[in-house]
Amino acid sequence: MRNRPVAFSYLRKAAAGCRIPRGCRGMQRPWPNPGFWPRAGLAIVLSCRLGVAAPSPAASLKVDYDREVRPILSQNCYKCHGPDDAARKANLRFDLRGVALQPAKSGLTPIVPGAPDKSELVARLTALDPKRHMPPPDSGKKLNAAQVETLRSWVAQGAPYAMHWAYVKPTRPALPEVMDKTWPRNPVDRFILARIEQQGLKPSPPADRATLIRRVSLDLTGLPPTPGEMEAFINDKRPGAYERLVDRLLASSAYGEHWARMWLDLARYADSAGYADDPPRVIWAYRDYVIKSFNCNKPFDQFSIEQIAGDLLPDATEEDQIATAFHRNTMTNHEGGPDREEFRNAAIVDRVNTTMAVWMATSMACAQCHHHKFDPISQQEYFRLFAIFNNTEDADRSDEVPVLELPTPEQKQEQAKLRSELAQLEKELGITLDDPGTNQVPADLKPKQERLAQLRKQLADIRPNTVPIMRELTGDKRRQTHVQIRGNFRATAEEVTPGVPAVFPPLPKGAAPDRLGLARWLVDEDNPLTGRVIANRFWEQIFGTGIARTSEDFGSQGDLPTHPELLDWLATELLAQKWDIKAFLRLLVTSATYCQSSRVTPELLERDPDNLLLARGPRFRLTAEEVRDQALFASGLLSRKMYGPPVRPPSPSLGLSAAFGGSLDWSTSEGEDRYRRAIYIDWRRTSLYPSLATFDAPSREICALRRPRSNTPLQALVTLNDPVYIEAAQALARRMAQAPGSVAAKAGYGFRLCLARQPHQSELGKLTAFFDESRADYARTPQKAQTIATKPLGPAPEGIPIAELAAWTVVANVLLNLDETLMKP
16 A cells, blocks of 8 residues: 555554554554544555555645644754744744745745745755754654644645744633533533534543542542531432532631642742752741631632732732742752852742743743743843842842731730830930930939830840731842853843733733733733633643643643633633632532543543543542541541641751751651641751652652652552551551451451541452451560550550451551542542
8 A cells, every 4th residue: 555654654643533444553552642543544444444545645634734734843843944033944834934934145035835845844844864854853852744744734835834833812712512412501511512523532420429429528628528528418309519628628727728738839938948959948937828718719810919919919918928929939048058049039030930831821930041942932032020029128138128927916006005104215215226225314313214124125125926928129229130141140141121022912901011011911801821820820730731741831842732612712701700719629620521530531541541531530649748638537536727837747866967058857746736737847858758759749949730640569568557547557457456346347447547438348348358367467476566565556445455456457457448438539
């Protein structure tokens, strides 16, 4: 068959839904984006099946520049022929149509619309001479036959260009038509079902109620339901039971504690300053601000503006100022002798990169040193953004100035009392707090003078908590900004004024080019990216993978959305809902898509292994914080105390010190603080709490845009042996041992605490058999039983044989380590 070599290249990426002929072996795994056909893929698959020659791709299918051509050019050509003029070869660029269509010095034209055989681009891609072939052999890049044919077809069709999808303001698409009109519960389902039906598949059946309550409880609060909550939901037969459950969870204070975790990753929040010495820093008021903001359902646009520029708002409140600690989370260097300007500059660079990454999923870092190699952002535009952040008071000082004092109510009362008496004495003595000690006072007023000094000392001794904040420089203190040659703050070029990249809409009308103007620009309805990016972030947290899988990069190097119309609908919906995050999450978790069973059938595993079509419910491992909090919750140890200074749960002593700082070990917090939620754990950048690090929590030295989900033996060692999990197993064992009923009833109770469902009879049989076997073993080794049942939790309750308690402890350890326990169901 004439097209056979090309056919096999296409078939290797053939979209799901097309049966592979017996003659085409070794191509059973579907392409990761099943709904996106490679150029001419369908025609070639059909030709294999029918045994006829495939029609010309150019004649049968229209090439989509944004989805098919741009990724090829961006990944293989832009490095040498893209936006970066310093790296550009042969003065040729393919990101601009007008340039690509102009003849080169050689007289040859890179792209001749409608004439691939006259286009040097096609000639170079197919050249046999290594000296002429593109990409060059030493580049490490190589186009396959399918990619070459895509570019040939595109040129044949006139080589049309289009603006990158993410830079075009989303418009609200119409809801697609579907065949099964009974399945969708809300508009989200129409988009998902349309794609499922296109692939000849059907959605999975609904998840059972026990699965559903555990899934949505973990997703909205980070904690599982209690057995009582599970039973109440299962037995609630009234219409709207699930929606009422969702509303209750969204109203829980645990909701804010859970969702703050995602944002603190983005904000690179930590309780230490970073770099080599990594000393502690007091900034936990910002963490509490984030939790409170989620719990009170602060609109996301307001939440954003407060964090970027709360101090610049008219009549800025204490809360507005605390919010600006978002950008005081940058690392600071407290070593002796560093160049303060160098590290202040590094903090501004971090603020530019973080702002554009968090709100616009745009990678800015490489434009610090040169024009962006892949996206249309120049180095001058980078430093225009830099200029917006370059006029704040903070300057990498160890005292963290400027800071906001946050006295407790008791401290405020004491301060007011002291200041009142102080003012009266100053009036009597004829002096003020601003000119103390310079006036000569008569010797007969000495007692009042002594009292004055005492009051001042008492006032100074009141040490409120503080939080570092942003504060703008004014007048002649404001800094000029220059382009930095190769990103070197000591080597500067032309001066630049504050502004935003030209590829995006300008600042809102009337907005000043400062942090407040930038903040309003980020959430302006004309901004093409923020709505999509934020919708995608929340989708990623709920479904495990973003609609745009590279949630950190919506630029030309990022993945295309699997459901572009859905992403645009969600972005416009988020704005239509006035940035109401709880309403947005409610929309996602009440969809039929979310409520499907996550059971994987052989057909779905073959056709859609990554569940990109969402023909089944989401199932993936819990976050590091959820793994720990769930264990403490099931055991009954979890403290629900909220807010305040960070806590230090049990941690192994390693005897290590920071390079220029103190010991990395810590003393365990007393009382309930050792059992508080992981959101409150002391987050030290150079020595992250070990069990969190093992489960992929980031150090937060820089913005963490997306957490990986690894699967390593170390994780099992943590949950089997870490003192926190042993203690949780001991406490869970006591709950089971003290529960009424038979051994089977006690085991079933522990099972429900961990998995929020009734065990199957076979599961219960294995647990009770394991308990009987373990109890017999521990009866023969009482000292071993004593250790396993009481260390570190403490003495055993009276009336429970120690061998029995030890046996329940190992049963509890098994329950806490089940794959199902550590996974979202």
